[in-house]
Amino acid sequence: MRDMARLSGVLALLATTAVPLAAQAAAQGARHTPTAVIVSGPDVGSAAPDFRLPWATRDSIGSVDNDFVLKAHRGKTVVLAFYPADFTSGCTAEMKAFTDRYAELFGDDVVVVGISADSLGSHQRFAATLGVPFKLLSDPDQRVARRYGSKGTTGPKRTVYVIDGAGNVRYRDMRFGALDPKAYDALKLAVQNARRG
Amino acid sequence: MRRAAAMMIGLAAVASTLAAQDEEGIAVGALAPAVTVPDLAGRPVDLSRWLGQRPVLLEFWATWCTSCQAMMPRLAAMKQKFGDAVKFIGVNVTVSETRAGVEAYVREHRVPFQTLYDAEGVAARAYNPPATSYIVIVDRRGRVVYTGAGGTQNLEPALRQVTGR
Numbered sequence: 001m002r003d004m005a006r007l008s009g010v011l012a013l014l015a016t017t018a019v020p021l022a023a024q025a026a027a028q029g030a031r032h033t034p035t036a037v038i039v040s041g042p043d044v045g046s047a048a049p050d051f052r053l054p055w056a057t058r059d060s061i062g063s064v065d066n067d068f069v070l071k072a073h074r075g076k077t078v079v080l081a082f083y084p085a086d087f088t089s090g091c092t093a094e095m096k097a098f099t100d101r102y103a104e105l106f107g108d109d110v111v112v113v114g115i116s117a118d119s120l121g122s123h124q125r126f127a128a129t130l131g132v133p134f135k136l137l138s139d140p141d142q143r144v145a146r147r148y149g150s151k152g153t154t155g156p157k158r159t160v161y162v163i164d165g166a167g168n169v170r171y172r173d174m175r176f177g178a179l180d181p182k183a184y185d186a187l188k189l190a191v192q193n194a195r196r197g
Numbered sequence: 198m199r200r201a202a203a204m205m206i207g208l209a210a211v212a213s214t215l216a217a218q219d220e221e222g223i224a225v226g227a228l229a230p231a232v233t234v235p236d237l238a239g240r241p242v243d244l245s246r247w248l249g250q251r252p253v254l255l256e257f258w259a260t261w262c263t264s265c266q267a268m269m270p271r272l273a274a275m276k277q278k279f280g281d282a283v284k285f286i287g288v289n290v291t292v293s294e295t296r297a298g299v300e301a302y303v304r305e306h307r308v309p310f311q312t313l314y315d316a317e318g319v320a321a322r323a324y325n326p327p328a329t330s331y332i333v334i335v336d337r338r339g340r341v342v343y344t345g346a347g348g349t350q351n352l353e354p355a356l357r358q359v360t361g362r
Contacts, residue, residue, distance in 0.1 A: 041292040089264050089328035089346065096261065096293045175221075179257060179326050180318035 006039020045109040058127035082156035086126035094178035230323035247284040249339035252359035257326040264330035267348025276309040285310035
């Protein structure tokens with residue numbers, strides 16, 4: 001019975017946060033260590049959690065008083081692309097595809113940001129190498145990645161969120177296939193739908 | 198500038214192995230999915246022709262991937278050594294590629310494998326490669342015995358294992 005209560009506590013916590021189950025169980029003092037890692041993050045239709053992160057582009061690093069703030073982009077479609085690490089070949093594939101097909105996938109009125117745990121200097125070099133035309137945000141402790149169910153071990157998991165102008169999640173892919181052409185097609189469609197309102 | 202850019206992307210050769218550990222691919226010990234993927238001419242190629250029949254090496258690659266370029270000589274050496282016993286297949290991931298561009302690359306570089314063009318992402322979804330240069334080696338029973346990514350992979354132990362040499 002006591003174990004059931006503990007389990008309920010763990011499940012209740014999972015409903016409100018995106019902390020891996022193993023960490024939650026440890027915090028609750030659970031006797032059995034789960035073998036699976038469960039993540040959540042805002043579902044489609046729910047409000048996208050606001051956040052603030054520093055950024056770099058291929059040309060510059062944002063000043064300390066000019067962080068990217070999600071809610072400042074209300075009224076526009078926003079794409080959040082969490083990815084494991086700069087300069088890895090899967091992430092190179094993803095960011096190269098976003099860059100090469102930017103107009104087709106997104107369009108000028110869409111705000112696209114990539115988010116990883118890398119430093120701003122790394123982001124600037126990575127963006128300059130590939131010619132990435134959007135901001136890369138630095139989330140070194142994966143605080144934001146965790147809120148979006150995207151926290152990984154060494155860097156975020158590869159996920160994509162499309163947020164509409166009202167600040168609600170319209171689409172998410174919690175296992176974005178950087179090497180799957182259909183994943184890009186689905187993202188393109190989701191962005192088009194979000195732009196239409 | 199171009200050389201500097203290539204060097205930067207080339208860091209992927211080292212780092213991609215780490216990223217591969219943090220993402221999912223196909224598990225060692227799993228049965229390799231016998232998917233059907235078209236070749237460069239658009240002809241469907243059913244991997245069950247080889248999977249479960251003989252050892253197979255699959256690489257998920259792209260022409261722009263420097264780790265893949267770094268692996269080409271190593272793959273060529275392995276093809277020379279084990280090519281009569283192992284089927285070498287390169288699955289082009291088609292992301293940021295064109296069929297014509299891949300055809301030209303294959304002609305020019307004489308890649309050491311049969312090239313498939315995964316335009317529908319069938320193989321990508323079945324194997325979930327975390328990176329280009331992702332290599333999967335499968336034994337003659339169709340079981341995955343090796344996965345890895347990056348430009349410095351040592352494939353010989355796994356190929357010895359699956360060929361018994």
